[in-house]
Every structure is written in C-alpha cells, then in structure tokens.
Amino acid sequence: MPNYRRLPVPGGTYLFTLAIADRNQAWLVDRIDALWAAFRTVRAWRPCAMPAYVIRPDHLHCIWSLPEGDSGFPERWNRIKGECSRRGVVVNIVRDHGV
Numbered sequence: 001m002p003n004y005r006r007l008p009v010p011g012g013t014y015l016f017t018l019a020i021a022d023r024n025q026a027w028l029v030d031r032i033d034a035l036w037a038a039f040r041t042v043r044a045w046r047p048c049a050m051p052a053y054v055i056r057p058d059h060l061h062c063i064w065s066l067p068e069g070d071s072g073f074p075e076r077w078n079r080i081k082g083e084c085s086r087r088g089v090v091v092n093i094v095r096d097h098g099v
Helices: 032-045 073-086
Strands: 013-020 049-055 059-065 091-098
Antiparallel strands (some): 013 091, 049 059
C-alpha cells in the first residue's frame, strides 16, 4: 500500500495518470468505446470538467477540474475502475498530481 497523502482541494484541478494492469495490452485504444462509457457513467453521477486528455494504448493522462466545493476525485476514479473491470479490463494504477 503506498504511503502518501492526497491533497483534496475543493474545486481543484488535477493531472491523473491511469494505467491498465497488463501494460502489454492495448485495451485503452482497442476498446475506446468501453473507456468512454465508463467516463460518461461516472461524469453523469458526479460531474467534472475534463479539459485535456491523452490516451495511449496502455495508459492515459487527463486533467480534471472539479466543481467548486467538490474534492471527490478518489470516488470518481474508484467508480471508473469498477466500470472498466465490469467491461473486462483491470485498471490498477491511478496517480494524481495537483495542478
């Protein structure tokens, strides 16, 4: 278990890196429709702006700007990971950086 602290800044902007469990697979581009379905599901539940993203075969980088007073990015990522798992791909790493 990593030993670090998240900096929950309500209304903050964050850079995230997400990697799939099997880095030899190209799931994120091969199954882009499933990835977007997971994002749509979660953003309908807890909206946030996603002004920039880069999708690579085995990982992605994205910037999120949370609504004012909202610091709940861990809950969003947990749900995205769950949605991805239900679609057959295990996501095991999400790293966050305050911007």
